[in-house]
Amino acid sequence: MKKSLVLAMAMALGVTASAYAANPFSDVPAGHWAYDSVNKLAAAGIVDGYGDSTFGGDRLMTRYEMAQIVAKAMVKGANVDRLAAEFADELDSLGVRVAALEKKSDNVKINAQIRAHYQSYDKGGAYSKNTNATSVLRSRIWLNGQINEDWKYVGMLQNQQDLLDDEGNEKTEFQRAFVTGRIGGVKVEAGRNNTALGLGVGNILSNRTDAVKLGFGKDLKVGFQYGKISSGDEAKKADKYLAATLGGEIGKLGLNAGYVKADEVVKLGQDDKIWYVGADYKFGDFTVDATYLSSDVDKIGVNNVDDDGYVIGLAYKGAKAAKAGTYGIYAKYYDQGAGTYIHHGMNTDLANDFGKYGFKGYMVGVNYALAKNIVAAVEYSDFDAKNNYGDKKPSDKTIWSEVVFTF
Numbered sequence: 001m002k003k004s005l006v007l008a009m010a011m012a013l014g015v016t017a018s019a020y021a022a023n024p025f026s027d028v029p030a031g032h033w034a035y036d037s038v039n040k041l042a043a044a045g046i047v048d049g050y051g052d053s054t055f056g057g058d059r060l061m062t063r064y065e066m067a068q069i070v071a072k073a074m075v076k077g078a079n080v081d082r083l084a085a086e087f088a089d090e091l092d093s094l095g096v097r098v099a100a101l102e103k104k105s106d107n108v109k110i111n112a113q114i115r116a117h118y119q120s121y122d123k124g125g126a127y128s129k130n131t132n133a134t135s136v137l138r139s140r141i142w143l144n145g146q147i148n149e150d151w152k153y154v155g156m157l158q159n160q161q162d163l164l165d166d167e168g169n170e171k172t173e174f175q176r177a178f179v180t181g182r183i184g185g186v187k188v189e190a191g192r193n194n195t196a197l198g199l200g201v202g203n204i205l206s207n208r209t210d211a212v213k214l215g216f217g218k219d220l221k222v223g224f225q226y227g228k229i230s231s232g233d234e235a236k237k238a239d240k241y242l243a244a245t246l247g248g249e250i251g252k253l254g255l256n257a258g259y260v261k262a263d264e265v266v267k268l269g270q271d272d273k274i275w276y277v278g279a280d281y282k283f284g285d286f287t288v289d290a291t292y293l294s295s296d297v298d299k300i301g302v303n304n305v306d307d308d309g310y311v312i313g314l315a316y317k318g319a320k321a322a323k324a325g326t327y328g329i330y331a332k333y334y335d336q337g338a339g340t341y342i343h344h345g346m347n348t349d350l351a352n353d354f355g356k357y358g359f360k361g362y363m364v365g366v367n368y369a370l371a372k373n374i375v376a377a378v379e380y381s382d383f384d385a386k387n388n389y390g391d392k393k394p395s396d397k398t399i400w401s402e403v404v405f406t407f
Helices: 005-014 035-045 064-073 081-086 088-093 099-105 348-355
Strands: 108-124 129-144 151-161 170-183 186-197 205-216 219-229 240-250 253-265 268-283 286-295 308-317 327-336 359-371 374-385 395-406
Touching: 064 081, 064 088, 081 099, 205 240, 348 359, 348 374
Parallel strands: none
Antiparallel strands: 108 129, 108 395, 129 151, 151 170, 170 186, 186 205, 205 219, 219 240, 240 253, 253 268, 268 286, 286 308, 308 327, 327 359, 359 374, 374 395
């Protein structure tokens, strides 16, 4: 160990050598230049020599030996940020968390995602029969700023380019901006963020909201949120909303329930109140889930509509972006009355095309990690309207595909 390193490590502890017992190492006698510093490090439990009462100061150290010393110093509260950064890989291998140091050395983090998707859809029934396609390149940049130990700020900038438009249409928006942290035992989020309500992708709501969200509990989680459903430059979906959620796990069984109230839901022409209960169960590599939903909307205009619905799903494994070669297969069946969802979160956006009709049908999909942080997915959906306002019910068949890059 070099002289400067010993002295720096000892000074970082911020205590004096006189507070400790005599130096236990035979090769560092009193009067040695490193006597006080080595004594301090040994008494603090940071260095312990080679087990034969020698310190071995003239021996070359491996990076892992040095990382062990840094880890012990971190536990003692020593200011060793630069050393922790230098030996970050070795510390990670030793299972030492350096998140606090990362916060100090890099207060703002930037993450990004690029998604290219293509979908081909065939609409029939009440729709004029046509086959169409869309293809969009979406780029997202997240900014994460650590305010203090308990609070952080998150912002997200999004750019979308229409790949099938010869005019090169695109738009860039600052889509999310919120703070999140804790006040006592309460988790708090305030600002604009995406909100997903209902099991999975958001069987009730998946949309940006300007809201305050509160969360309590560990094993039994209780949540409350209140705000406004944001439309941005898109068509308005609804106005203010209120939601209460309850969830927990019993072994491999997950349970959840909730209540959502939305004002002035555009597709319904009225307010909407939705209750739901759901469960998911994991067995081996499989997960099965089911959700029941009930709405107080049973009539739109003069037409009676279904006021309840359900969603069931089955999934096998799942692609993990961090591990190339992982994959998943999944399927869902939907039967949802128009009042049981405000703005659905499925990839294809099919459910939202049906609007006041409600919808039923199935979706199957597969995803695969082509390489680390590169995941591809393909889905096929086949849906029909639940209610009929004319001679024919709308129908929709869609093939959706995407490749997502994260970094």
